[in-house]
Amino acid sequence: xxxxxxxxxxxxxxxxxxxxxxxxxxxxxxxxxxxxxxxxxxxxxxxxxxxxxxxxxxxxxxxxxxxxxxxxxxxxxxxxxxxxxxxxxxxxxxxxxxxxxxxxxxxxxxxxxxxxxxxxxxxxxxxxxxxxxxxxxxxxxxxxxxxxxxxxxxxxxxxxxxxxxxxxxxxxxxxxxxxxxxxxxxxxxxxxxxxxxxxxxxxxxxxxxxxxxxxxxxxxxxxxxxxxxxxxxxxxxxxxxxxxxxxxxxxxxxxxxxxxxxxxxxxxxxxxxxx
Amino acid sequence: xxxxxxxxxxxxxxxxxxxxxxxxxxxxxxxxxxxxxxxxxxxxxxxxxxxxxxxxxxxxxxxxxxxxxxxxxxxxxxxxxxxxxxxxxxxxxxxxxxxxxxxxxxxxxxxxxxxxxxxxxxxxxxxxxxxxxxxxxxxxxxxxxxxxxxxxxxxxxxxxxxxxxxxxxxxxxxxxxxxxxxxxxxxxxxxxxxxxxxxxxxxxxxxxxxxxxxxxxxxxxxxxxxxxxxxxxxxxxxxxxxxxxxxxxxxxxxxxxxxxxxxxxxxxxxxxxxxxxxxxxxxxxxxxxxxxxxxxxxxxxxxxxxxxxxxxxxxxxxxxxxxxxxxxxxxxxxxxxxxxxxxxxxxxxxxxxxxxxxxxxxxxxxxxxxxxxxxxxxxxxxxxxxxxxxxxxxxxxxxxxxxxxxxxxxxxxxxxxxxxxxxxxxxxxxxxxxxxxxxxxxxxxxxxxxxxxxxxxxxxxxxxxxxxxxxxxxxxxxxxxxxxxxxxxxxxxxxxxxxxxxxxxxxxxxxxxxxxxxxxxxx
Ligand code: HEM
Ligand SMILES: [Cu+2]
Ligand SMILES: [Cu+2]
Numbered sequence: 001x002x003x004x005x006x007x008x009x010x011x012x013x014x015x016x017x018x019x020x021x022x023x024x025x026x027x028x029x030x031x032x033x034x035x036x037x038x039x040x041x042x043x044x045x046x047x048x049x050x051x052x053x054x055x056x057x058x059x060x061x062x063x064x065x066x067x068x069x070x071x072x073x074x075x076x077x078x079x080x081x082x083x084x085x086x087x088x089x090x091x092x093x094x095x096x097x098x099x100x101x102x103x104x105x106x107x108x109x110x111x112x113x114x115x116x117x118x119x120x121x122x123x124x125x126x127x128x129x130x131x132x133x134x135x136x137x138x139x140x141x142x143x144x145x146x147x148x149x150x151x152x153x154x155x156x157x158x159x160x161x162x163x164x165x166x167x168x169x170x171x172x173x174x175x176x177x178x179x180x181x182x183x184x185x186x187x188x189x190x191x192x193x194x195x196x197x198x199x200x201x202x203x204x205x206x207x208x209x210x211x212x213x214x215x216x217x218x219x220x221x222x223x224x225x226x227x228x229x230x231x232x233x234x235x236x237x238x239x240x241x242x243x244x245x246x247x248x249x250x251x252x253x254x255x256x257x258x259x260x261x262x263x264x265x266x267x268x269x270x271x272x273x274x275x
Numbered sequence: 276x277x278x279x280x281x282x283x284x285x286x287x288x289x290x291x292x293x294x295x296x297x298x299x300x301x302x303x304x305x306x307x308x309x310x311x312x313x314x315x316x317x318x319x320x321x322x323x324x325x326x327x328x329x330x331x332x333x334x335x336x337x338x339x340x341x342x343x344x345x346x347x348x349x350x351x352x353x354x355x356x357x358x359x360x361x362x363x364x365x366x367x368x369x370x371x372x373x374x375x376x377x378x379x380x381x382x383x384x385x386x387x388x389x390x391x392x393x394x395x396x397x398x399x400x401x402x403x404x405x406x407x408x409x410x411x412x413x414x415x416x417x418x419x420x421x422x423x424x425x426x427x428x429x430x431x432x433x434x435x436x437x438x439x440x441x442x443x444x445x446x447x448x449x450x451x452x453x454x455x456x457x458x459x460x461x462x463x464x465x466x467x468x469x470x471x472x473x474x475x476x477x478x479x480x481x482x483x484x485x486x487x488x489x490x491x492x493x494x495x496x497x498x499x500x501x502x503x504x505x506x507x508x509x510x511x512x513x514x515x516x517x518x519x520x521x522x523x524x525x526x527x528x529x530x531x532x533x534x535x536x537x538x539x540x541x542x543x544x545x546x547x548x549x550x551x552x553x554x555x556x557x558x559x560x561x562x563x564x565x566x567x568x569x570x571x572x573x574x575x576x577x578x579x580x581x582x583x584x585x586x587x588x589x590x591x592x593x594x595x596x597x598x599x600x601x602x603x604x605x606x607x608x609x610x611x612x613x614x615x616x617x618x619x620x621x622x623x624x625x626x627x628x629x630x631x632x633x634x635x636x637x638x639x640x641x642x643x644x645x646x647x648x649x650x651x652x653x654x655x656x657x658x659x660x661x662x663x664x665x666x667x668x669x670x671x672x673x674x675x676x677x678x679x680x681x682x683x684x685x686x687x688x689x690x691x692x693x694x695x696x697x698x699x700x701x702x703x704x705x706x707x708x709x710x711x712x713x714x715x716x717x718x719x720x721x722x723x724x725x726x727x728x729x730x731x732x733x734x735x736x737x738x739x740x741x742x743x744x745x746x747x748x749x750x751x752x753x754x755x756x757x758x759x760x761x762x763x764x765x766x767x768x769x770x771x772x773x774x775x776x777x778x779x780x781x782x783x784x785x786x787x788x789x790x791x792x793x794x795x796x797x798x
Contacts, residue, residue: 042719042731045651060648060718067638074634077609078627085548087616093549094614103557106606107599114595117645122588124647129584169727171334179333180729204421205514207579207654211720215650218579220515221420222508225581242579242654242722244414246421247341250725 045211049233049258052214055124063117070113128215131226134196138187142199142206142219142241145248149187156271160185162251181238186255190264191234199225204246210239210254218243231258288788296391299383300788301368306685307390308365309678313757315357315397316671317750322350324747327709327740333728343726344412345404345428351415352432355532356439357397359670363535364389364446366677367474369685371450373779373786374468376459376795381452389445396438403431414724416525419506419517422495429499433492440485447478454478459778461797465559468777469552472559473538476566480527480534483570488524491517515580522573530569532666533633534562536673537604540626543676544608546775547623548615554607561600561607568597578646579653587646594644601637605630620772621695625676628703629669636664639714654724657717663710675702675753682760683767687785690760694752701749708742 048054085091139150146161160183167173169180176182189195199208201219208227209216217227231237239254259267288294298304325346329337338346368386372379380386404410408426411417422429454475458467467475495517497503504510506517537558545552552558574582574590582590608630617623639661643649652658675698682690712735717723721732728736767784778797782790 041715041734043715045718046720056647056651059645060642060651063642063645063648067642071634071638074605074609075631078612078631081609081612081615082617082619082627085612085615085617087549087618091614091616093616095550096553096614097551098554098557099610102606102610103554103603107603110599110602114598118592118595121591121645121647125584125587125591128647128650129587169335171336175333175730177730180727204424205418209722211651215647216579216653217650218581220580222514223581239720240722240725244344244418244421244724246412246424247344249344250340250722250727 047212048214049212049235049237050214050229050231052128052229053212055127056215059120059124062120066113066117128227131196131228133194134228135193136190137196137198138189139198139200140208140219141202142208142245142252143202144204144246145241145252146183147187147208147252147254148202149185151268151271154268154272156268158185158271160187160255162253164251178238180251181240181253181255183253183255186236186257188257188259188264188267189229189231190261191231191258194228194230196226196228199227205243206241206245206252207243208239208254209242210237210256212237213239213256216242234258234260297387299379299387301372301380301383301386302685302786302788304380304386304390305365305367305369308361308368308393311390311393311397312358312362312365312674313754315353315361318401319350319353319358320747320750322346322353324743326350327743329726330728330736331740332737333730333733335727338726340726341409341412344414344724345410347724348411348414349400349404352400352411352435353397354666355415355528356436357393357400359532359666359674360439360443361393362674363474363477363532363670364443364450366470366535366539366674366681367446367450370681370779371453371471371474372457373782373790374471374777375454375457375462376778376791376797377453377457378789378791380449381457382449385445385449389442389449392438392442392445396435396442399431399438400435403428403435406431416518416521417492417495418521419495419498419514423499423507430496433496436492437489440489443481443485447481450474450478451482459791459794459797465556466797468538469541469555469558470535470538473534473541473562476562477531477534480531480566480569484524484527484531487520488528491520491524494520515577518577518580519573522576523570525576526573527566527569529662529665530565532670534566536629536670537562539673539677539680540608540629542777543622543626543680544611544630546680546772547618547620547626548612549617549773550611550615551776552607553610553613554603557603558607561603564600565597568593568600572597575644575646575649578649591644591646595641598637598641598644605634605637620679621690621692621699622676622680624696624699625672625679628699629672629676632664632668632672632703632706636661636669639664652717654722655717656713656721656723659723660710660713660717663706663713667710668706672702672706675699678753678757680772681779682757683771684779684782684784684786686760686764687767687783688760688764689767689771690756691764694756694759698749698752698756701752702746705742705744705746705749709739709746710742712736712738712742 045057045060048057137152139152141148146159148159150157163182163184164180168175199217199219201221206219207216208219213229217225235258237256241249241252329343406427408428410428411425411432413421454471494505498505498507504512506512506514541552572590572594575594643652679695716732716735721728769783770780778795
């Protein structure tokens with residue numbers, strides 16, 4: 001009798017909760033929709049366009065699957081226990097306090113899973129850190145608040161700063177499509193070339209990050225960090241500074257145009273003529 | 276075995292403000308710590324709502340970016356050093372003597388001093404927000420050269436860290452001395468409740484880690500004012516050096532925040548499973564293993580700083596290893612519940628949610644330990660989600676579990692179970708609505724510590740802000756529950772729960788002002 005009433009109560013409560021929950025979610029969705037032009041609910045890493053970014057993406061998916069399965073197992077055991085071993089259902093407590101077999105299993109299996117994760121990770125890291133045999137070098141310098149690019153072999157260098165107008169930031173004007181991800185002078189790279197980036201900073205630490213081109217690296221004053229990029233396709237790719245660097249940290253984006261060789265040469269010529 | 280202390284002439288409870296100012300009583304000091312922690316929790320929480328309000332929409336609506344940076348910085352410092360650490364010291368003060376059958380802490384006067392260092396330190400930090408140039412705005416990690424640029428508020432922060440550190444060191448010396456010297460006859464180390472064990476290990480972590488932090492911020496101070504150049508490349512220094520020192524403290528610090536929480540959960544789950552803790556010995560060893568490993572993984576916070584390949588590989592493998600003892604703990608809790616006789620009073624609800632949600636935080640931690648992938652995750656909202664699943668859902672929810680578990684013991688009254696359940700559900704739902712979407716934001720490319728963002732991040736930020744409002748206001752329920760239980764309510768029996776294990780339950784609820792004047796026998 002008692003348990004029946006309790007179950008009913010729980011079911012009722014769940015119903016209420018579900019009802020309230022879906023109402024809440026529904027309102028949220030309705031209400032959030034009109035506020036933005038391009039609702040895209042991005043859930044995952046951006047589409048990779050370099051080998052490094054692709055390796056990172058694949059590794060990310062692999063470990064996401066692994067931890068999701070582990071998580072689901074833990075949750076399943078937990079919910080099974082919650083449902084099955086309730087005192088209100090007359091469950092009697094067992095007395096066991098350990099089981100060597102179980103403990104060995106749940107030490108050894110995770111170890112094996114970790115080894116399985118470590119192998120591709122090590123390979124990926126070796127690939128990323130190999131900056132040899134590059135086709136060209138660009139020096140990237142972070143400063144408060146923008147970037148400076150120096151094509152060292154080409155005698156081309158320029159600053160690159162945010163162009164989003166203040167009126168869009170304060171909201172007196174509608175925000176544009178590339179709000180906060182637009183700059184005056186784009187960095188231009190040739191497609192298919194291995195570009196070695198030398199990163200440093202003038203004042204405080206910044207970090208150069210274009211998700212589709214691969215991971216980030218810190219730009220540290222007084223030091224030179226390296227990374228490399230080889231884009232597989234042409235296009236415009238956007239990123240941001242990823243290390244807190246003061247007041248306008250949120251306002252120092254990065255825009256990279258990957259173009260074919262001819263366009264790249266033309267761009268270089270144009271830059272030289274400017275200077 | 277019951278110790279009657281009624282005729283003991285020391286048992287009159289002092290009155291008025293001097294009771295609290297001059298107290299050397301572990302229960303009073305525990306209470307002070309807990310109230311201090313709760314106030315800091317509300318102050319830090321208010322700051323997080325400022326952050327979430329600004330992030331509700333792209334654009335700048337509520338605060339200026341410099342103030343935004345101060346909010347993220349001070350929020351984190353207050354939560355870590357003002358809410359979670361003192362909160363668990365409060366539990367240690369109340370519970371350790373009662374759990375090991377000691378009359379009080381080993382060094383009661385020191386105990387008074389370690390508490391009363393806290394309010395001035397917290398005040399200093401809050402005042403820093405109002406001095407010219409504002410408070411610290413460099414993130415709680417205080418990386419130079421940005422910290423060198425900060426105004427006077429930065430110096431206030433450095434002194435705050437010094438004072439809080441002093442308090443932690445004194446507190447941990449006291450805890451170690453108490454546990455090692457004051458156990459009742461028969462209470463061998465391997466009979467100690469797990470909460471006492473995890474605190475013993477935590478206290479050693481504090482002793483080792485806090486002086487390193489103090490050193491790091493002192494070097495900042497001399498770089499700022501006395502012409503040294505530890506971290507200034509122009510003078511031959513190295514900005515990355517600070518990060519190594521900071522994280523040598525910082526990673527053990529995160530285990531300082533979580534180990535006592537593991538201890539609380541290991542007390543609560545057996546009681547409501549009506550079954551002894553599974554794998555006590557392996558729990559002790561897993562805690563010790565975690566503590567040891569925590570000193571050799573610091574650079575997993577600095578993969579992007581530009582380390583040699585061998586360094587990145589070492590820190591990746593070492594960090595992945597931590598998943599094993601952490602997994603052991605989770606499996607032991609599951610096995611404790613397995614074939615138990617479960618009931619779900621509020622403490623148990625919180626404990627179960629900790630096991631589930633902390634598992635999620637641990638799993639994202641494992642993902643971030645993979646260096647190549649972390650080059651994408653680092654410094655994004657993915658990290659923010661990870662550490663809130665570990666610190667909020669791990670440490671803070673464990674504290675809630677502990678409060679509901681021991682509140683009847685402390686006050687002598689049962690708390691209001693209905694309100695407790697409201698508090699639980701609103702907190703846990705609000706928490707997940709706030710932080711789960713942040714995984715998506717981070718993956719999609721939203722950096723952390725920005726006041727304004729590109730349009731594709733709008734929807735999840737809005738959901739997150741709504742969740743944070745629910746979660747934030749739900750905490751006022753806890754205040755109501757605690758105040759109600761202090762003022763009255765159903766009388767709690769000595770045992771409170773059904774056959775709970777531990778010496779604290781052999782004392783009346785509330786326990787007399789002085790307990791275990793003669794040591795109990797432990798079989
Ligand atoms: C399985 C265990 C864990 C692993 C493998 C792990 C791993 C990591 C890694 C690799 C990072 C750095 C990510 C980055 O910045 O790129 C990190 C950040 C962090 N973790 Fe964990 N973690 C674990 C558990 C915990 C626990 C228990 C806590 C606290 C109670 C915690 C708190 C933090 C915090 C606060 C940060 C961010 C610090 C900052 O940059 O401000 N983690 N974790
Ligand atoms: Cu920045
Ligand atoms: Cu860490």
